[in-house]
Amino acid sequence: MVRHILLPIDGSALSREAAAAGIAFARDAGAAVLACHVVAVPRPDRLEAWLHHDPHYAQRRLALFEKIADDYLAWVATSAAAQGVRCACMKVHGHDPAREVVASADREACDLVYMASHGWKGGGGQWPGSVTLEVLRHSRVPVLVYKAAQADTGDQAAGGAATEGQ
Numbered sequence: 001m002v003r004h005i006l007l008p009i010d011g012s013a014l015s016r017e018a019a020a021a022g023i024a025f026a027r028d029a030g031a032a033v034l035a036c037h038v039v040a041v042p043r044p045d046r047l048e049a050w051l052h053h054d055p056h057y058a059q060r061r062l063a064l065f066e067k068i069a070d071d072y073l074a075w076v077a078t079s080a081a082a083q084g085v086r087c088a089c090m091k092v093h094g095h096d097p098a099r100e101v102v103a104s105a106d107r108e109a110c111d112l113v114y115m116a117s118h119g120w121k122g123g124g125g126q127w128p129g130s131v132t133l134e135v136l137r138h139s140r141v142p143v144l145v146y147k148a149a150q151a152d153t154g155d156q157a158a159g160g161a162a163t164e165g166q
Contacts, residue, residue, distance in 0.1 A: 002029045006110040008036050008101045008135075011072040018116035018146035023080050023087075025114060025144075032086035035076035036104050037069040038097040066091070098134030105141050113143045 007022045009015045019035065026033045039062075054060065073089035080087030090108075094100040105113050117132035136143050 002026075002031045002112045004108070004110045004112075005029075005031050005033045006036055006101070006105045006108065006113045006115075007033050007076060008038070008097075008104075008113065008115045009072050009076055010037070010097075011068065012116075012118065014116045014118060014148060016075065017148055018114065019076050020079060021146055022114035022144075023076075023083050023085050026080075026085045027083045031112075032088070033076070033080055034104075034108055034110060035073050035080075035087060035089045036101065037072050037089075037091050038100045039065050039069050039091050039093045040097075041093050041095055098131045098138070101131075101135050102138045102140075105139060111141055113139055113141060114146065115143065116146045116148075 005022060005026050007019050009019050023033060025031075041062075069091045073091065077087050077089055090104070092100045092104055101113065101115070104110075113135060115132060115135065132143075132145055136145070
């Protein structure tokens with residue numbers, strides 16, 4: 001039984017669509033959601049700071065990323081509240097979004113990861129993009145992959161999903 005769903009969100013339109021579908025899924029299952037945004041940790045780059053004529057460029061960029069993450073997470077919290085779904089939000093920081101999603105699902109004792117996939121690679125568009133594929137490979141909990149219908153591929157309905165878990 002699903003009780004605690006991790007919703008990774010990157011702020012893209014597809015990610016928001018998947019989060020909305022995940023919230024509806026949680027509502028129907030009587031589950032709570034944990035919205036998660038991975039804030040990219042910028043690597044120190046003196047040349048980039050020099051190019052911008054700003055020795056504090058990396059700190060300013062990180063502050064901007066933090067603000068954007070707060071906006072994304074607030075959107076999920078508002079959407080969940082409108083559906084009557086319990087929601088918590090968290091930001092994690094790291095260089096590898098897939099690794100951070102998997103670690104967050106484990107650390108927070110989630111029993112499902114519900115996420116979008118931007119890229120579908122391989123023969124006929126059957127394989128998820130790199131971040132999603134890494135989450136599928138390494139997650140110890142089931143992963144439900146949200147894939148929006150595409151008019152040109154003949155998909156039947158919006159929100160088709162692929163699942164895998166151990």
